Amino acid sequence: xxxxxxxxPQMLGLxxxxxxxxxxxxxxxxxxxxxxxxxxxxxxxxxAYADFYRNYDSMEDFEEMRRxxxxxxxx
Numbered sequence: 001x002x003x004x005x006x007x008x009p010q011m012l013g014l015x016x017x018x019x020x021x022x023x024x025x026x027x028x029x030x031x032x033x034x035x036x037x038x039x040x041x042x043x044x045x046x047x048a049y050a051d052f053y054r055n056y057d058s059m060e061d062f063e064e065m066r067r068x069x070x071x072x073x074x075x
Contacts, residue, residue, distance in 0.1 A: 010017075065071065
């Protein structure tokens with residue numbers, strides 16, 4: 001076995017190479033999670049609130065609760 005056939009291990013810059021790989025991976029995962037939260041949770045919730053309050057009448061809701069006897073102070 002000749003020593004020229006063995007590949008020397010990379011020691012210089014190994015930490016920097018691995019850190020660069022994992023930082024890019026972590027950044028990519030973070031952007032993916034942020035996009036998932038925005039388009040999977042925030043936008044549907046915003047649309048649901050907009051749809052609800054488009055036709056919501058607070059006085060009608062109050063009168064319905066008053067007739068049901070929920071409020072003690074309102075006659």
